[in-house]
Amino acid sequence: MRGDSLRLDDAMAILERTPASLTALLRDLPERWVQATEGAGTWSPYDVIGHLIHGERTDWIPRARHIMAGDPRPFEPFDRTAQFTNSQDKSLGELLATFAELRQENLTTLSEMNLTNQDLSRRGMHPELGQVTLRQLLATWVVHDLDHVGQIARTMAKVYSESTGPWSAYLSILRDRQR
Amino acid sequence: MRGDSLRLDDAMAILERTPASLTALLRDLPERWVQATEGAGTWSPYDVIGHLIHGERTDWIPRARHIMAGDPRPFEPFDRTAQFTNSQDKSLGELLATFAELRQENLTTLSEMNLTNQDLSRRGMHPELGQVTLRQLLATWVVHDLDHVGQIARTMAKVYSESTGPWSAYLSILRDRQR
Numbered sequence: 001m002r003g004d005s006l007r008l009d010d011a012m013a014i015l016e017r018t019p020a021s022l023t024a025l026l027r028d029l030p031e032r033w034v035q036a037t038e039g040a041g042t043w044s045p046y047d048v049i050g051h052l053i054h055g056e057r058t059d060w061i062p063r064a065r066h067i068m069a070g071d072p073r074p075f076e077p078f079d080r081t082a083q084f085t086n087s088q089d090k091s092l093g094e095l096l097a098t099f100a101e102l103r104q105e106n107l108t109t110l111s112e113m114n115l116t117n118q119d120l121s122r123r124g125m126h127p128e129l130g131q132v133t134l135r136q137l138l139a140t141w142v143v144h145d146l147d148h149v150g151q152i153a154r155t156m157a158k159v160y161s162e163s164t165g166p167w168s169a170y171l172s173i174l175r176d177r178q179r
Numbered sequence: 180m181r182g183d184s185l186r187l188d189d190a191m192a193i194l195e196r197t198p199a200s201l202t203a204l205l206r207d208l209p210e211r212w213v214q215a216t217e218g219a220g221t222w223s224p225y226d227v228i229g230h231l232i233h234g235e236r237t238d239w240i241p242r243a244r245h246i247m248a249g250d251p252r253p254f255e256p257f258d259r260t261a262q263f264t265n266s267q268d269k270s271l272g273e274l275l276a277t278f279a280e281l282r283q284e285n286l287t288t289l290s291e292m293n294l295t296n297q298d299l300s301r302r303g304m305h306p307e308l309g310q311v312t313l314r315q316l317l318a319t320w321v322v323h324d325l326d327h328v329g330q331i332a333r334t335m336a337k338v339y340s341e342s343t344g345p346w347s348a349y350l351s352i353l354r355d356r357q358r
Contacts, residue, residue: 006342010209014335017204025200025328030189129345139342140350146336147352149204153329156193163185163318166308171319172356173326 006135008115011142016107018145019100022049022152027096034092036159045152049095050083052148056102058082060141061109067124067134068113074127185314187294190321195286197324198279201228204331206275213271215338224331228274229262231327235281237261239320240288246303246313247292253306 026034026045034045043051055078063075087095113119120135157173168174205213205224213224222230234257242254266274292298299314336352347353 006339010211013208014212017208021200021204024203025196029192029196032189033193126345129348132345136342136344136346139339139344140346143336143339143343143346143350143353146332147350150329150332150336150352150355153325153332157322157325157329160185160318160322163315164322165315165318166305166311167315167319167322169308171322171326173322173329176329176355177351 006120006139008110008120008138011138012107012110014142014145015103018052018149019096019103022149023096023100025152027093029092032159033156036155038155038158042155043151045155046087046092046095047083048148048152049092049099050087050090051080052145053095053099053102054079054082054086055141055144056099056106060137061106063124063137064110064113064134067122067137068119070122072125074125077127185299185318187289187299187317190317191286191289193321193324194282197231197328198275198282201231201328201331202275202279206272208271211338212335215334217334217337221334222330224334225266225271225274226262227327227331228271228278229266229269230259231324232274232278232281233258233261233265234320234323235278235285239316240285242303242316243289243292243313246301246316247298249301251304253304256306 026049029045037044037047058076059078066075090098115134120133120138122134123131124134124137126132154173154176157171161168161174164171164174205228208224216223216226237255238257245254269277294313299312299317301313302310303313303316305311333352333355336350340347340353343350343353
């Protein structure tokens with residue numbers, strides 16, 4: 001796919017489905033699944049949902065607004081570990097509901113911005129990556145969702161690494177990267 | 180996790196959630212997502228759902244029964260490309276509904292088998308892998324689901340590989356294996 005061919009409705013089609021898909025996968029699952037990690041310094045499904053919530057609050061829409069306002073300053077850096085303080089004392093069910101609610105609000109906001117193709121080519125300044133476009137920000141929002149869906153699947157799969165016995169030879173996910 | 184510590188209710192908790200999670204992610208998505216592949220010889224999300232259906236029909240429960248019957252012959256080999264003929268002319272919505280229905284039936288069957296810990300240690304003969312246990316078969320069913328959830332996320336993420344621009348440096352899923 002060409003770098004400039006993002007269509008807003010295609011992007012939103014994924015963004016609007018992620019919360020329901022993750023809720024169907026994770027709600028009321030036993031703790032051994034939702035608290036599993038891939039080892040020290042890696043995240044559990046519970047941690048990932050907190051991270052997605054923090055993105056809804058501080059990353060995607062604030063940065064889209066920053067670009068649309070023509071603000072030449074770099075974006076506020078994103079805090080990748082905010083969930084370790086913000087999620088405290090919250091159940092996974094609460095986090096999933098919060099994620100769904102914030103995502104819905106953000107997609108309404110995005111629709112109301114009535115972005116044109118020209119708007120999607122507007123530029124902002126990323127604190128580490130330099131110049132980026134609004135179109136790239138929205139594509140990244142989508143891929144970021146899917147990356148974390150993949151991470152959750154991979155993390156839970158590894159709970160049964162040994163349990164699969166000889167079949168592990170066929171299950172590539174058991175040998176996929178940690179992160 | 181120890182190889183012998185699979186609990187049937189933990190395994191079933193994942194198995195019963197996969198169809199709803201994939202339906203929430205994929206139903207009514209634009210074709211560019213559901214027909215995307217990672218390149219020649221790789222599968223689209225549409226292909227994966229057909230493959231999961233074939234597993235429900237010919238793999239997991241038939242092999243569990245084979246083991247419980249004490250049949251010493253190797254399992255029937257699993258056809259990894261059956262979906263390319265079986266899914267023809269079916270919409271993704273139909274395939275998702277079929278998968279959900281077959282999974283529900285198979286989990287009912289599994290419950291009705293009233294498997295004990297001793298049963299889970301029973302052995303069968305895999306045509307390529309040799310001796311395997313019923314416990315390993317059930318763990319593999321779970322990991323196989325999660326492997327394909329991860330594959331679907333990875334395949335759709337790669338549709339936007341170029342669209343993310345400089346952010347691709349942060350999005351490891353864009354560089355993950357093809358299969």
